Amino acid sequence: MCEDLKILKQGAEAKLYICNYLGRPTLIKERFEKKYRQPELDTAITKERIKNEARAIVRCKTAGVKTPSLYLVDFDRRRIYMQHFEDSITIKDFIINVFKKHEQNGSGDGLNSLDKVSVLIGQTVRKLHDNNIIHGDLTTSNMLLVQKNENVDEHDAKWLQIENLELVMIDFGLSFIDSSTEDKGVDLYVLERALISTHNDYPDIFTKILNAYKSYSKNNVKEIISKFEEVRARGRKRTMVG
Ligand SMILES: Nc1ncnc2c1ncn2[C@@H]1O[C@H](COP(=O)(O)OP(=O)(O)O)[C@@H](O)[C@H]1O
Ligand SMILES: [Mg+2]
Structure with missing residues (x-):
């Protein structure tokens, strides 16, 4: 088979x-x-x-x-x-590579592509939530970037230019369908925690993602964000207590 x-x-x-x-x-x-x-x-x-x-x-x-x-x-x-997306890169590796290149030659255009990746992430999570899909494990390892245009291969100079890439979401084993703002808030909180531990050299990323998330559509966004802040405050309290 x-x-x-x-x-x-x-x-x-x-x-x-x-x-x-x-x-x-x-x-x-x-x-x-x-x-x-x-x-x-x-x-x-x-x-x-x-x-x-x-x-x-x-x-x-x-x-x-x-x-x-x-x-x-x-x-x-x-x-x-x-x-199987043979020519794909996780967003985690994409971000790490941009930082590596930036350190090596100080070029600023890579950082610009990080802004675009953040927007892609925010919009995609928003689309999931607008359709009541809770991912359950939002991390940058569970997001791939793939070529929009299939004719570009890994050796082409266009490969890894953000304009030519689109986001593919994977790893839905913990996902479920739910329309509650609470679950959407928790999904965002999981993402924030994952970003803090994986991309601590890029502290703005979550704010950028959240801005794109908020502006992509207007459904219940205020309630979701206030639930998210509530969940985060509870999380903080828990870590303080130990
Ligand atoms: N369809 C796919 N195409 C290309 N790479 C993939 C695909 N699915 C998973 N991967 C790669 O394998 C890794 C682990 O897959 P994932 O489904 O997230 O399983 P796990 O439960 O082990 O996290 C991903 O981070 C990605 O690098
Ligand atoms: Mg995974």
């Missing part, structure tokens, strides 16, 4: 394989057993995660958020088959 299965990476939850499935570059995400969990519970949790991932991918289509295409779900083997 699948040719040339190769392991790509092993994460905390899943093994990722790449292969050729029906002539298309495919990524298989196989969630492995957690031995510390009771087996029936483990199976149920895994099935739930796979369902969440598949459901969100379908829903993102209507929301206008780009994700990998879903090819196949195999519950027995705990696998989901999806489109």
Whole structure:
């Protein structure tokens, strides 16, 4: 069914394989057993995660958020088959690269592309929330940049120019559908925490993302932001107490 299965990476939850499935570059995400969990519970949790991932991918289509295409779900083997973006970079690596280049040659145009990435992130999260999709694990490792124009390859000078890239959202295992402002606020808080720990050399990024998030559409934005601030204040209190 699948040719040339190769392991790509092993994460905390899943093994990722790449292969050729029906002539298309495919990524298989196989969630492995957690031995510390009771087996029936483990199976149920895994099935739930796979369902969440598949459901969100379908829903993102209507929301206008780009994700990998879903090819196949195999519950027995705990696998989901999806489109593999061979020439992609995570936003995490993109940001780290821009900073590296900036340090090496002091060029300012890279920093300009960070502003554009922040806007892309803010708009995309907003589109998810406007469609009541809560991602559940918003980090810059779960956002890819891919070429808009498929004719540009990795060796072309145009590769990695932000104007030619679009955001692909991935890793929807913890996602769910909810219309509450509270859950949207929590989603933003998760993103803020992730940014603080991953991109501490770029402290403005979250503010920039939030500005783009606020201005992209107007649905309930005030309530969502005040919920977000409430959640953040609770989080602070918790860390102070220890
Ligand atoms: N469809 C895809 N195309 C290209 N790379 C991908 C794709 N899906 C995942 N990746 C890469 O694999 C990494 C881990 O995948 P992810 O779905 O986030 O699983 P995990 O649960 O291990 O975080 C991502 O950060 C990204 O680098
Ligand atoms: Mg991930």
